[in-house]
Amino acid sequence: MAEELYVGGFIAAAALATFATRVIPFLFLHRHTDHPLIKHLGRYLPAAVMALLAGIFLQRSADWSLSAPGADALIPGMLVVGVHLWRGNALLSIAVGTASYMVTQQTGWLAS
Incomplete structure (x- = not known):
């Protein structure tokens, strides 16, 4: 039982970390989408x-x-x-x- 909880917790933590790395840039950079650096990075x-x-x-x-x-x-x-x-x-x-x-x-x- 403890092993299943450990594996489940590990999977949940990995899923949360993966999701967070995808969402955080959109949360913090949404006001800067017109900035030339953001446009340059998005293009190249x-x-x-x-x-x-x-x-x-x-x-x-x-x-x-x-x-x-x-x-x-x-x-x-x-x-x-x-x-x-x-x-x-x-x-x-x-x-x-x-x-x-x-x-x-x-x-x-x-x-x-």
Whole structure:
């Protein structure tokens, strides 16, 4: 019984912390939405974060010892960019990239 309460409390605390980090900026910055710095961050920060995540993904997830070095991560990455430029739908782009990455990893398609 004590273990279930501990796990439940942990999940509740994690959910509250996650929710708070999403809500706090809106609560405290709603008066400053016209500020040039906020507009600048809103325009350029998402692309910068995505570039950082892509760089980390390629560095850590790609197998650079294959006959086509890094292709197991570069192909899904290029598919994400291509689908996003074609359709403009982030959810579809992420789904296609995830599916193609999992196919290459699970089937070993590029490993040979």
